[in-house]
Amino acid sequence: EAGVAQSPRYKIIEKRQSVAFWCNPISGHATLYWYQQILGQGPKLLIQFQNNGVVDDSQLPKDRFSAERLKGVDSTLKIQPAKLEDSAVYLCASSPVGQGVYGYTFGSGTRLTVV
Amino acid sequence: QQQVKQSPQSLIVQKGGIPIINCAYENTAFDYFPWYQQFPGKGPALLIAIRPDVSEKKEGRFTISFNKSAKQFSLHIMDSQPGDSATYFCAAIYNFNKFYFGSGTKLNVKP
Numbered sequence: 414e415a416g417v418a419q420s421p422r423y424k425i426i427e428k429r430q431s432v433a434f435w436c437n438p439i440s441g442h443a444t445l446y447w448y449q450q451i452l453g454q455g456p457k458l459l460i461q462f463q464n465n466g467v468v469d470d471s472q473l474p475k476d477r478f479s480a481e482r483l484k485g486v487d488s489t490l491k492i493q494p495a496k497l498e499d500s501a502v503y504l505c506a507s508s509p510v511g512q513g514v515y516g517y518t519f520g521s522g523t524r525l526t527v528v
Numbered sequence: 529q530q531q532v533k534q535s536p537q538s539l540i541v542q543k544g545g546i547p548i549i550n551c552a553y554e555n556t557a558f559d560y561f562p563w564y565q566q567f568p569g570k571g572p573a574l575l576i577a578i579r580p581d582v583s584e585k586k587e588g589r590f591t592i593s594f595n596k597s598a599k600q601f602s603l604h605i606m607d608s609q610p611g612d613s614a615t616y617f618c619a620a621i622y623n624f625n626k627f628y629f630g631s632g633t634k635l636n637v638k639p
Contacts, residue, residue, distance in 0.1 A: 417571070444625065455534075455617050455629030456572065469626070504571050513624045514562045519571030 415439065417520035419505050425526045431493035434523045438486070438507030442516070444468075447480055447490050448504040450522070456504055462488065463510070495527045531555060532620050534630030541608055542638050549603045549633045551618035556599070558620040558628075563592065563603045566615045566632075575616075576603075608637045 418437040426432050438445050444463050448456035459478065461469040464485035473480070477496070482488040492499055502522040509516045534551045541547045551561075560579060564572035578585045578592045578601065585592045589606040605612055618630040 453632070455532075455619075455631050456627075457629070458627065461625070506571070508625065514560050514574060514577045514621060517574065517625075517627075519573070521569060521571050 417505055417507050417518050419503075419520040419523055421523055422521070423524050423526075425528060426495055428497055428527050429494040431491065432495055432525060433489050433491045434503050434505075434525075436488045436490070436505030436507075436520060438488070438505070439518055441509060442507035442518075443485070443510045444508045445482055445488050446506040446508075447488070448506065448519075450502040450504055452501070459490070492525075495525075497527050500525055500527045530631075531628035532618060532630045534618050534633060536633060537631070538634040538636070540636045540638065543609060545608050545637070547605050547608055547612075547635055547637070549616055549618070549635075550600065551602065551620075551630050552598075552600045553620050553628075554599065555620070555622065558622055559624060560621040561592070561594065561601050562619050562621065563590070564617045564619065564629075566617065572617055605635075608635075610637050610639050613637050 420435050446461050447459045450456045459473045460480045462482040465482045480490045502524050504522045505520045532553050539547050562577035563575045565575050566572045576587045576590045591604040594601045613636050615632045615634050617632050620628050
């Protein structure tokens, strides 16, 4: 079974620029999550999709972050404009409905550096 | 508000030692408590998970001890190896799919 694919692996941008990350979940996983992991901290949920609908985006800074999941498969997360404090690893995870922790799989993440 | 508090921040043990990582939580509505292992450049990978009605669970060299009354749980790694050197995260799950992670423990197992 292929894992959760993310790209790019690394991105360096200047503050106030925009950036986008892409995630392809495991085939058949209806639920997709984006997390932000700041260096030295645990992952923090930004947004959760079920199919192509948003379930929880309460911690997404909506003035600069946006995410979409068209057709209920791939997803993109965008930051515009980026700030220095957005430097982090952005992790995507997916899970099938109803399997809880055992079906939950993380990708390797995109490391963003804002300079 | 940090839902899950993890300690220590870092840990160094000799090969064969038993590192212990601790986590504490407040919300009694959490319904699952997993531990994740993360290597540099990789996403977290599930190690072991426990339900709140179980006091201990073992999988290979990894053991979770759970104290419901104290609202604490811990990870023990038996006979630790240099390959276990990684960052470990505890988590608490609400409503079966909302995860709250601890801040992580960087473990270094010396040969």
